Amino acid sequence: MPHTKDQMQRFIFAETDIRGELVSLEEAYQTVTEQNPAPRAVQHLLGEFLAAASLLSSTLKFDGIITLQARGDGPLSLIMAECDHHKGLRGIANPKPEVDFSEFEDATMQELLGKSVLAITIDPDKGQRYQGVVPLEEETLASCLEHYFKQSEQLDTRFWIAVNEQRVSALMLQALPQQKTDSKEQWETVTTLAGTVTPQELLELEHKTLLYRLFNEHEVRLFDSLPVRFSCSCSRARCAHTLATLGPEDVAEMIEEQGKVSIDCQFCKQHYSFKMSDMAEIFPDQASTLH
Numbered sequence: 001m002p003h004t005k006d007q008m009q010r011f012i013f014a015e016t017d018i019r020g021e022l023v024s025l026e027e028a029y030q031t032v033t034e035q036n037p038a039p040r041a042v043q044h045l046l047g048e049f050l051a052a053a054s055l056l057s058s059t060l061k062f063d064g065i066i067t068l069q070a071r072g073d074g075p076l077s078l079i080m081a082e083c084d085h086h087k088g089l090r091g092i093a094n095p096k097p098e099v100d101f102s103e104f105e106d107a108t109m110q111e112l113l114g115k116s117v118l119a120i121t122i123d124p125d126k127g128q129r130y131q132g133v134v135p136l137e138e139e140t141l142a143s144c145l146e147h148y149f150k151q152s153e154q155l156d157t158r159f160w161i162a163v164n165e166q167r168v169s170a171l172m173l174q175a176l177p178q179q180k181t182d183s184k185e186q187w188e189t190v191t192t193l194a195g196t197v198t199p200q201e202l203l204e205l206e207h208k209t210l211l212y213r214l215f216n217e218h219e220v221r222l223f224d225s226l227p228v229r230f231s232c233s234c235s236r237a238r239c240a241h242t243l244a245t246l247g248p249e250d251v252a253e254m255i256e257e258q259g260k261v262s263i264d265c266q267f268c269k270q271h272y273s274f275k276m277s278d279m280a281e282i283f284p285d286q287a288s289t290l291h
Helices: 027-035 040-057 109-113 141-153 184-194 199-204 207-215 236-244 248-258 276-282 284-289
Strands: 007-013 018-025 064-072 076-084 088-095 116-124 130-135 157-163 168-175 220-222 261-264 271-274
Touching (some): 007 207, 018 027, 018 184, 018 207, 027 040, 027 088, 040 064, 040 076, 040 088, 040 109, 040 141, 040 157, 064 109, 130 141, 141 157, 157 184, 157 199, 168 184, 199 207, 207 220, 236 261, 236 271, 236 276, 248 261, 248 276, 271 276, 276 284
Antiparallel strands (some): 007 220, 018 168, 116 130, 157 168, 261 271
């Protein structure tokens, strides 16, 4: 049975307060890793972050972006993935260039990042930004996310993530606030069944087949899938807005010294450059006073 490509799909267990999400990434994952040449262990962890960000975007009840970011003192100094409400996905990883990653082929997340914390940021288009932080004290991203939901959201949540060079897939189960029945026993049952899933099954089976294999004795309702794609929010206008925060004198001085100001997007490697003739573009409100 063919696997599912670049799709996210919600499902619920009928007559319970348990929901789930499945995500399978292929082209989006490969696009991000092609933009971020890195050792295999780093790219695999980046794949896990991309899958997790996709799953967490399903919790957004408004237009906005959810970001997972970790900075550490280990061989991997930064890793980040973000997904918006349109399921546009992007991510970066910054391994230290002086490190010999041949020693970290099978490294855990803790070994790659060292002492670190995971920041989960929700940035709505309208409204207040929110950030939750959890220490990266577990060996896997899945375990850290489970700890975060238990402590910060008071919601039992489980994650299973599998990744290889071609694709990454993940399964999330979440116990919602009780409304229908006492779901404690049901929660234990479905999480035990989900725990039998193998990385190969996650990576290779289409969503419907995987859910049937795991939960065929339960009534599961599978919703329509949503496409997930690589998408970068950078633009020339955004770069101009960033430069505008420096002020006309500082920008003009930088252009005079270097001939132009260049900005490169870390996510998609797009290059933007601004010359003295672009000052009115950077400072449109002051165009009449610029020379």
